[in-house]
Amino acid sequence: MIKTLSLLVVLFMSCYAYAMPATVDYVFDGDTFSAVAHVDKNTDVDVRVRLINVDTPEMNGACDDEVRRANMARNRLMQLVPRGTVVELKNIKDDKYAGRIDANVILPDGRDVGKILINEKLGRAYSGGRRASWCK
16 A cells, blocks of 8 residues: 555656656546556556546436437547557646546647547536536
């Protein structure tokens, strides 16, 4: 436990100087995936990454339409960052859930994943607080 906490401190402290590479492992939903963050050449940390400033529908949504949209967002995220993809994590912040970070996720071609989801209407801009309903 202390080793994990120490590595997370290193992860957060080092994020301010540069973008951190991470290898995608598993997509949970439209705005969250697990990855191995490459803190330095000798240090890798397993993390859950939530796209910063993006809200996508919840997989256990309040209505059928939200669940349908959630599946579309998750499927698109899986297309954008399939397992093994190396992305850059920028603007890393601590998340409200332990073991999860918030970050801008940048594809190898330089595109921001969150902006793609927003532009494709699979997510919407989010700056915290109460989320608006996805149900009509």
